[in-house]
Amino acid sequence: MIKALLHRMLRKFESDFDYDASYMHEVTDAWPGGSLRYLGLSIFSQTRGPEAEIWAGAVIASTLEGDCGPCAQLVVNMAVKAGVDPDQIAACLRRDFERAGAVGLAFRFAEAAIHDRPEVDTLRVAIFHAYGQKAVIAASYAAASGRVYPVLKRGLGHGQACQQIRLGDTDHTVVRLTA
Template structure:
């Protein structure tokens, strides 16, 4: 019964975002307990903080995901943020290396890159995020920076990694710069 339910949820997710969920089905069918944990991961790590910090968190999610992948997982982040009302143009600027022009999305993008690489710039960006949006926004951006690359790494570990692709940002498709 749990396999049926989890597979059903994975199919619905795939349809909603036009996303290949084959790796999810592999996990669910081989180890339902692992499938349950995989399904719970977004609930455990998906703290988004105050709504006014949404752009910062979106930028951090994109940077972290691009750190692990420049293909389907990154496209999924773009699609999810866009569907939630985010600006695909600002995400595109970040992906093309013009994050300084992307406002709060760019600040979150730079924060995640700095946090991932251990760059001291993360301290300045953290202070700016906290001053403008509060401590909850910092926590949300840190969650996004730490966990965005989980799925790409997990998928590669299962043999479902994908080559880099062009990403769609609204009506434009672009090659992205890798974050690492």
């Protein structure tokens, strides 16, 4: 019974976001309890706070750092569905942070937090002053959690590198962070 319910939930998720969750169907078949624990991750990773743009920028950066194309496409689709401006997302993908607004601020914050860069403090303060402490918390949660999914998928044999993200009718090449 629990397996059937989990599979139904996964199929709805796949339909809602045009996403292949076959890896989670495999987990559900092998270990329903593991699948339930996976669902708990979304409580953490979907902690959006008051500004969808801040959550989106951080979770997209974190997911791209994890390097899974379908995962990155999924969080981009979720961000657009949450009302985040696709142009700001596209600007982040090409690292044009001047045009990326709040999404770009959170994207840079997540990269700085992940790579332990000194600008993380300046970016955190900028988020705090513009959007408040809840936004800082949401950005931190998103930075920490977005890369969980690519690592999990690779571990289960389903990882795929990210080269392009589709926004509307346009494919955008992802420009990578350089050392």
